[in-house]
Structure formats: C-alpha cells, structure tokens
Amino acid sequence: MNSTIQNLLKLQSIEFGEEKGNDKQIADLRALIPDPILGHYDRLRARDKKGVAVVRNQVCTGCHMRLPIGVITTLMQDRDIQLCDSCGRYLYLEPQAPVEKPAGAPAKPAKKRKSKAVAA
Numbered sequence: 450m451n452s453t454i455q456n457l458l459k460l461q462s463i464e465f466g467e468e469k470g471n472d473k474q475i476a477d478l479r480a481l482i483p484d485p486i487l488g489h490y491d492r493l494r495a496r497d498k499k500g501v502a503v504v505r506n507q508v509c510t511g512c513h514m515r516l517p518i519g520v521i522t523t524l525m526q527d528r529d530i531q532l533c534d535s536c537g538r539y540l541y542l543e544p545q546a547p548v549e550k551p552a553g554a555p556a557k558p559a560k561k562r563k564s565k566a567v568a569a
Contacts, residue, residue, distance in 0.1 A: 451527055454541045456481045457490060457501050465499065486530065486539070493537060502538040512536035 460478040463470035479487060490500035502511030507521055514535040523529055524542045531540045 451530060451541070453482060453486060453530060454501065454539060457486070457539060458541065460490075461499055461501050464494065489532075489537070490539070498536075498538070500538055502533065502536070502540060503543045504540050505543055509533040509536060509538065509540060511538040516540070 456478050459468070460475065460482070462468040463475055463478070482490070493500040499511065502509050504510070504516060504521065504524060507518070508515050511533060512535045514533070516533065520531050520534075520540070521542075523531055524540060532538065533540055
C-alpha cells in the first residue's frame with residue numbers, strides 16, 4: 450500500500466476517534482501528506498465524510514459503487530493514488546491474507562491423457 454494512503458488512513462482513524470492519538474501525531478501525519486491530497490481529504494472531512502475507503506470485491510465501500518477494472522489494476526500494481534469517481538474518496542485495496550495450504554493435504558495426481566487408438 451502506498452505510504453501516502455497509509456498516512457491518510459492513520460490520520461482518518463485518529464480524527465474519527467477509531468484510534469487514540471494526540472495533536473502532535475496529527476500534525477506529524479499532516480506534514481507527511483502532500484498539500485493537494487490533504488486539501489481534498491479536508492474537503493471531504495468538512496462534510497463529515499471519511500476521506501479514504503477500502504475496495505472490496507471491486508466495490509468502493511464509501512459509496513458502494515462498482516469500480517472500473519483499470520482503477521483496480523492500478524491499485525493492485527500500487528503505481529498511483531486513485532480516487533473513486535462516484536464519491537471522491539481515496540481508495541486502497543484490502544490487505545489479503547496469504548492462502549496457506551493445509552499441512553496434511555495430499556498432492557493431486559497428474560491426469561493421464563487418453564491416447565486414441567489408430568485403426569489400421
């Protein structure tokens with residue numbers, strides 16, 4: 450996840466009371482976020498809206514609208530910061546837990562190909 454989005458997410462959790470923090474922490478986080486991004490976040494916050502939303506199943510959890518595949522691809526590649534076209538929130542993908550294979554699971558046997566008999 451992009452460090453700017455991580456800082457925005459932490460700032461949002463402190464400002465909305467989900468996490469404890471003090472004014473110094475808030476000021477430090479705000480100093481790490483670029484001004485244009487912080488300005489957009491503050492405009493959303495002034496309307497009592499969260500500025501960052503998670504993407505689940507290709508849907509923005511802020512407005513519940515389906516996102517274009519290009520936005521999802523950019524988020525997966527972590528190339529750029531993305532905004533939801535519908536609600537204007539900054540988007541991030543939900544962290545995926547690594548899938549673990551059960552310890553005692555047998556490996557699948559290779560399938561044998563059936564050969565066609567050639568008639569002579």
